[in-house]
Amino acid sequence: MITIEAPRLRAASDVPGGRRKQRVSMADVARLAGVSSQTVSRVANGAAGVVETTREQVLAAMSELGYRPNSAARSLRYGRFNTIGVILFGLASIGNSRTVEAIATHAAAEGYAITLIPVGAATQDNVMGAFTRMGELAVDGVILIIEVHLLDASAVAIPPGVHVVVVDSDAGDRYPVVDTDQADGARQAVRHLLELGHRTVRHVAGPVESYAAERRAGAWRHVLEEAGRPVHTPERGDWSADSGYHAGLRLAADPACTAIFAANDQMALGVLRALHERGRRVPADVSVVGFDDIADAGSYLPPLTTVHQDFAEVGRRCVHALLRQIHDEPADAGTDLVATRLVIRGSTAPPG
Amino acid sequence: MITIEAPRLRAASDVPGGRRKQRVSMADVARLAGVSSQTVSRVANGAAGVVETTREQVLAAMSELGYRPNSAARSLRYGRFNTIGVILFGLASIGNSRTVEAIATHAAAEGYAITLIPVGAATQDNVMGAFTRMGELAVDGVILIIEVHLLDASAVAIPPGVHVVVVDSDAGDRYPVVDTDQADGARQAVRHLLELGHRTVRHVAGPVESYAAERRAGAWRHVLEEAGRPVHTPERGDWSADSGYHAGLRLAADPACTAIFAANDQMALGVLRALHERGRRVPADVSVVGFDDIADAGSYLPPLTTVHQDFAEVGRRCVHALLRQIHDEPADAGTDLVATRLVIRGSTAPPG
DNA sequence: GTACGTCATGTTTACGTAAACATGACTGCC
DNA sequence: GGCAGTCATGTTTACGTAAACATGACGTAC
Structure with missing residues (x-):
């Protein structure tokens, strides 16, 4: 049933005379099958116009020699x-x-x-x-x-x-740009917290050099300003749970802080840990929202409310x-945004 | 400073007459520079034997035409x-x-x-x-x-x-196989728990079709048997935090369970959540060890004791x-094991 | 019965590169 | 001054594939 062979550790150097025959080519198959290499090519590509008996001879020769097409030659020929x-x-x-x-x-x-x-x-x-x-x-x-x-x-x-x-x-x-709708995701997160009754929302932002981080932070600020709420300087993280932990320690020190929007789930995890260590209960004392909806987010303590991002899409x-570009079809310049949605779990609640 | 150009959405079809010239080849550069294509090849590959003035002409022609080598042709030529x-x-x-x-x-x-x-x-x-x-x-x-x-x-x-x-x-x-020393990692984890004084250790295993999971489970069992401790049937997970959560709920139901070794960190996260929900304190009531030492493990509640795996190595x-194989050097068959080490954090302690 | 069409198959060529070999100019030595 | 040697550069060829064109056998229609 299985025919795995021992690895050939000395490559294709078994041609006598030391000359290195690359490996089996169409010409080799053609010789064995007694046809021209063009006929081998036709069989290999399933082209029409090869009589059944010939095709079978070629296929037999192919498998006997272990023929595999050379994709470098193919690419050269096709230009792709x-x-x-x-x-x-x-x-x-x-x-x-x-x-x-x-x-x-x-x-x-x-x-x-x-x-x-x-x-x-x-x-x-x-x-x-x-x-x-x-x-x-x-x-x-x-x-x-x-x-x-x-x-x-x-x-x-x-x-x-x-x-x-x-x-x-x-x-x-x-x-052409494809991206998650970062701004809308952040808006949903912040609005959710405001709708729960929090006076304002603190932000643990990603690194400045990230556009994703900047857009999430921008939308956070915008929603707060629009609602006439105070806007604190965001804490900066580097996406890691550890940076979220340190940001969380700083926020935990402020008793007025009741709602935190972290720019990704891992920093949110760090925030949860910091709040826990400082004795601030989540969500009773402080609500936390993340971003990404990574697979683990539902298993955090408590399970994390977060913005779901469709990476696959x-x-x-x-x-x-x-x-489309490669096939020369009309270009769609501009930005194609993939929708996000807020997943509400156990880390958010009205302020105590 | 930057010269990014508009994307060329219609590929290389700007050759008059509709015929599609692939793109700039050595021959094109050679023509413009007034040399043979072999000389262009020599310049491109930094070969010796090209006089400085010629080399400069060629380089100028290359950059004027935007020459880029065709790797398909190169691969075909070199056979690699x-x-x-x-x-x-x-x-x-x-x-x-x-x-x-x-x-x-x-x-x-x-x-x-x-x-x-x-x-x-x-x-x-x-x-x-x-x-x-x-x-x-x-x-x-x-x-x-x-x-x-x-x-x-x-x-x-x-x-x-x-x-x-x-x-x-x-x-x-x-x-040739390269792998983490799964068995030794698991041994370290289980021994650590036994040395803390736990009577035995329960296991949340990975899926049966995984050799890594099987080896971790095997080593867990072996250490227990060697020490003459009771061996319970392992709980089965699928590596996900969620499966770890369900396994954790089952284990939490057993008051005799004081130590758990999960086959990866994510399942350990699920176990932590289950224990928390059931009011079993970690590590006071139950100790938990994971495997992998993923970046987040230090931010779990409590920070997870786990086996560090060196994926990069x-x-x-x-x-x-x-x-080595590709270069025809002597093969090293057999298995090359990368060492692991136990990282002790806050999720393990002597039994209450 | 011949002429033409159809179809399987063979032959030639090009894709872009670089090794191997060829050429020709100049240098230096006697 | 002529000849060998050196060195820059040009020409030929092969890598493996497949399109384009060529061939030749057979069948059918008049």
């Missing part, structure tokens, strides 16, 4: 790679990995593979290197999951002729927008 | 792709995404790109499809982050001549083992 590049800082962020997973899945469904191009820390050199490499990369298009303004800051151009879609950025004037739309 | 394939079920698991990230980083450092090949659900069709595609894939080798026995169950062969490294599996007899060793 059937591959999408994904440039990102890292998979550490849960949003990133889920978006990438969705991209990979939808790309595969369309016959595209995806190539990951991580750019380590956001130093100029790294980003530059990634793009230099990308120039030579075997991709038909690129999805940028990266703060694009960091690219702008380095003297790096996206090579002309490379199709691009950007996630999570304000580059909508230059590239973002990935799906990225792939399709990019494929 | 400089690409590593990673086959996995998904990035949802935190371990997977961190391993993949490390793989991508180390591969990039060696001049290799990585291609992601997700196989969705573990159905036979999916796995088969991934391998069929992989046969045509432009990769020099493959890292399998997948339960290999699931492959065995489908009638699928890893194509001969494809270099393979496997993560997290018992395939050490057939392929696993990724690093995978890449290097695979590159």
Whole structure:
């Protein structure tokens, strides 16, 4: 039933004479089957016009020799790679990995593979290197999951002729952008807290260099101003639970603080811990809302009210927008926003 | 400073006459610079034997035309792709995404790109499809982050001549395997609890089809038996916090239960929630240990004692083992285990 | 019975690159 | 002054595939 073979550790060097025969090509199959290599090509691509007996001979020869098409030659011939590049800082962020997973899945469904191009820390050199490499990369298009303004800051151009879609950025004037509707999600979170009766809402923001963080913070501020409520300076975190913990300790020190909107679930987790350590009960004394709705959020103590983000949908739309470009279809410039929704669990309640 | 250009939405169809010139090739550069394409090749590859004035002309022509090497042609010529394939079920698991990230980083450092090949659900069709595609894939080798026995169950062969490294599996007899030392990690966790004075330790195991889960459970059982302690049937989870919660509810119902070892941190989180809801204090009434040491574990209530896993090191060793194969160096069959270490935080204490 | 169409299959060529070999100019040495 | 050697550069070829075109056998219609 299974035919896994021992790994061939010495590659394809078993041709006598030391000359390295790459591996089985169409010509080899053709020789064995007694046909021309063009006929092999026709069989391989399921083209019409091959008589059944011939086809079977070719297939037999293929499996005897273990023929596998050479995709480099194919790509060269067709001028396409059937591959999408994904440039990102890292998979550490849960949003990133889920978006990438969705991209990979939808790309595969369309016959595209995806190539990951991580750019380590956001130093100029790294980003530059990634793009230099990308120039030579075997991709038909690129999805940028990266703060694009960091690219702008380095003297790096996206090579002309490379199709691009950007996630999570304000580059909508230059590239098609797909993004979660950050502002609307934040509005829902803040309004929910105000509707519960809280006088105002404190914010634990993400890092300044993140557009997502800035838009969440902007919407938070806007809702408060619109409602005529006091706006405190937001606490700054770096998305990590630990940074949320430290922000939470500062907020716990203020007895007037009854409602906190954290820019992501992990910082909210840190806030919950800080409040717990300081003896502030959630939600009786303080309400907390997160953002992302990661899988664990429902198991926090208490289960976290948060804004659900549809990463899979973002990935799906990225792939399709990019494929439209690759297939020369009319471009949809501007920003495509994916809706969010507030998931109410146990971390929010009217003020005590 | 920055020269990002408008996306070219109509590809390279600006050659008059409707014929589609792919894009700038060495021949085009050669024509403009008034040299042969071989000289362009020499400049592109930094080969010696090009006089300075010529080199500058070529470089000027390159940048004027926006030349970028065609990697399909390069791969065809060299017979290598400089690409590593990673086959996995998904990035949802935190371990997977961190391993993949490390793989991508180390591969990039060696001049290799990585291609992601997700196989969705573990159905036979999916796995088969991934391998069929992989046969045509432009990769020099493959890292399998997948339960290999699931492959065995489908009638699928890893194509001969494809270099393979496997993560997290018992395939050490057939392929080089890199893995975390699951058993030792689990031993440390259980011994820690016994040393604190607990009479025995209950286990919340991962799914049966996971070798990692089986090895953690096996080591847990072994330590208990060695110490002559009672061994209860483990609760089964599916790695999710939610499954840990349900397992935790069952364990909370048993007043004799004072120590729990969960097979990962997320299930431990669920256990913590269940214990909290049932009024069992952690660690005063019940001690809990997890596995993985994910970034959030230090922010749980209470901060989780857990087994630290070095995903980055696993990724690093995978890449290097695979590159050794690709470069025809002596194979290191068998299993390469990465050490773990217990991180003691606030969720464990002597029994009340 | 011949002429033409149909269809399976073979032959030529191009995709872009770079190794291997070829050429030709100049240098330096006797 | 002529000849060998050096070095920059050009020409040929192969990598594996598949489109475009070519061939030739057979069948059918008049």
